[in-house]
Amino acid sequence: MDLSRQSSIILSITILTTFASFVKSSLPQGLQTLNISSEITTDPNITASFATDFGNLFNRTPGAVFLPSSPNDIATLIRFSYTSSTPFHISQRGLGHSAYGQTLVPDGILIDMSSLDRTNYSRINVTNGPIPYADVGAEQIWIDVLNATLKHDLMPRVLTDYLSLTVGGTLSNAGLSGRAFMHGPQISNVYELDVITGTGEIVTCSRESNSDLFYAVLGGLGQFGVITRARIALEPAQKRVRWLELFYTDIKVLTSDEEKLISTGNSLSGIIDYLEGEVLFSVTQGSLTAFKALWHGSD
Ligand SMILES: Cc1cc2nc3c(=O)[nH]c(=O)nc-3n(C[C@H](O)[C@H](O)[C@H](O)COP(=O)(O)OP(=O)(O)OC[C@H]3O[C@@H](n4cnc5c(N)ncnc54)[C@H](O)[C@@H]3O)c2cc1C
Structure with a gap:
């Protein structure tokens, strides 16, 4: 088999696979004619990687993943769905740190916003x-x-x-x-x-x-x-900061002290620029040392 004939057969097979996935996921055929069609993929390896989020509670595979190279591309896709006789679901995803499936769009089109970062401006x-x-x-x-x-x-x-x-x-x-x-x-x-x-x-x-x-x-x-x-x-931006870390064993005392530190009228209000609290479970002397090392190095 000569090489050019082989590549045309491979091309035909690829197109058929893509077509089959679109039919399966009921996405409109007209998508293929848009100038953004090369940015829409139904590759199962790619769609599968967008089927979950950080929470990992749901597995919902999108029909296709859209990798836009400009905001205009996104507008084209949404306009197409809006004017279509069979509008389809679209969702957008940052980096998928959501915990409860907020970005997932089973059988719809998922916009991978991170692809905008590949622009040359x-x-x-x-x-x-x-x-x-x-x-x-x-x-x-x-x-x-x-x-x-x-x-x-x-x-x-x-x-x-x-x-x-x-x-x-x-x-x-x-x-x-x-x-x-x-x-x-x-x-x-x-x-x-x-x-x-x-x-x-x-x-x-x-x-x-x-x-x-x-x-x-x-x-x-x-x-x-x-x-x-x-x-x-x-x-x-401030050039230097003073960082204090206080450990509490009683949550009520912790939250009441936090409120004092940020309340108007308190002498420290206006001096504190950043305040956060964390809960450490099952603290032992060893885990406390490890926690401090994580934040400050091994001092
Ligand atoms: C390890 C970890 C640490 C975290 N730390 C903090 C923290 O310090 N402070 C805090 O406030 N939250 C924190 N969060 C929660 C976080 O703000 C949200 O979970 C949010 O999901 C942000 O993640 P993301 O940027 O990957 O967006 P995604 O999870 O991808 O998207 C979040 C939501 O925004 C929508 N969305 C994404 N991009 C767009 C867009 N361009 N236009 C319109 N809608 C869009 C999505 O559809 C989805 O509904 C944390 C979450 C994790 C997992």
């Missing part, structure tokens, strides 16, 4: 000035946002404690850390969003403009649109 842009902010792609993770802003001696007002979560993922929840007692959750520290709505329109929204959409999307668990850009409030 910067998706984190910092603007310094009287009111500093960063325009950030929703697929970016907070540690990268922090590192980019630190180059300007700035930082997001509120981060998450764990920094490998995506901007779009935490803004669809709340976004909490030891700074939230000062500034509220992350969703209270956003100036503006670009959102792709359920009709496939790209809309810029803020407190002043399209505010219904703005407030619906923030904390909206991805039900009101796909965030593609967020304008995040920044503030000057």
